[in-house]
Amino acid sequence: MPTGVARSFEILIPVLVVIGTLHPLNLFIEAQTGMILPQAIMHLLEPLVSASDSLPAILLSVLMCQIFWFAGIHGSLIVTGIMNPFWMANLSANQAALAAGAALPHVYLQGFWDHYLLIGGVGSTLPLAFLLLRSRVAHLRTIGKMGIVPSFFNINEPILFGAPIIMNPMMFIPFVFVPMINAVLAYGATRLGWLTQVVSLTPWTTPAPIGASWAANWTLSPVVMCVICMVMSAVIYLPFLRAYERSLMKTEVEKAKAAVPVAETVSQ
Numbered sequence: 001m002p003t004g005v006a007r008s009f010e011i012l013i014p015v016l017v018v019i020g021t022l023h024p025l026n027l028f029i030e031a032q033t034g035m036i037l038p039q040a041i042m043h044l045l046e047p048l049v050s051a052s053d054s055l056p057a058i059l060l061s062v063l064m065c066q067i068f069w070f071a072g073i074h075g076s077l078i079v080t081g082i083m084n085p086f087w088m089a090n091l092s093a094n095q096a097a098l099a100a101g102a103a104l105p106h107v108y109l110q111g112f113w114d115h116y117l118l119i120g121g122v123g124s125t126l127p128l129a130f131l132l133l134r135s136r137v138a139h140l141r142t143i144g145k146m147g148i149v150p151s152f153f154n155i156n157e158p159i160l161f162g163a164p165i166i167m168n169p170m171m172f173i174p175f176v177f178v179p180m181i182n183a184v185l186a187y188g189a190t191r192l193g194w195l196t197q198v199v200s201l202t203p204w205t206t207p208a209p210i211g212a213s214w215a216a217n218w219t220l221s222p223v224v225m226c227v228i229c230m231v232m233s234a235v236i237y238l239p240f241l242r243a244y245e246r247s248l249m250k251t252e253v254e255k256a257k258a259a260v261p262v263a264e265t266v267s268q
Contacts, residue, residue, distance in 0.1 A: 071166075104199065120152070120154060126208065132163070143162040146158045153205040
């Protein structure tokens with residue numbers, strides 16, 4: 001038998017299996033519920049979709065992301081892989097409500113995640129990048145110079161691994177809790193009607209104020225929210241950065257003192 005013919009039969013068999021199993025199941029579900037199979041699945045998932053839009057769900061997803069990242073695991077991929085179906089369902093509902101002139105029902109979408117919780121990348125480190133530029137430690141200033149431009153586009157690996165923040169116990173608290181505080185601020189502002197909700201899907205590399213406004217149909221309140229989140233992030237990061245700087249400077253002094261006797265011995 002020619003190879004092309006054989007391949008067509010290889011494809012035909014699984015197609016027949018799918019049709020022979022799912023089509024009767026679809027007919028049965030439609031007869032019992034009045035919904036076809038995809039509609040029935042979405043109906044079953046409605047409680048999960050509703051729960052995914054709550055503040056506890058937001059905080060849990062952010063906490064998971066930050067903990068994974070701190071351990072050196074790409075938490076963003078894990079969390080967004082879980083949340084994307086819910087985000088897309090919420091986005092569709094918001095767009096339908098916008099088209100109908102109704103109130104937007106959902107808060108937690110990818111634009112909310114990208115532009116309020118991860119400003120400058122995971123951990124909301126764009127304000128930290130600015131702080132590093134004025135650091136008292138030369139190494140950290142260098143990292144700030146390397147990381148500031150990518151941070152505008154939410155790429156912060158130079159800072160995460162260069163400072164470092166990953167597996168650095170002195171930076172654990174701000175790294176984990178800054179995005180969570182931003183989440184509370186943005187969620188609260190949205191529920192109070194101060195912050196326009198997301199209605200479009202934007203590239204995650206869009207700088208936060210621009211991306212936030214774009215995602216919310218080019219309104220101004222997201223820009224203000226981003227600025228507030230950035231200021232809050234800087235305020236929280238600053239004392240931990242200063243403590244980390246002191247530890248680095250102390251280590252450098254100790255190394256310098258230890259190197260002096262060695263140098264004297266060599267010269268003798």
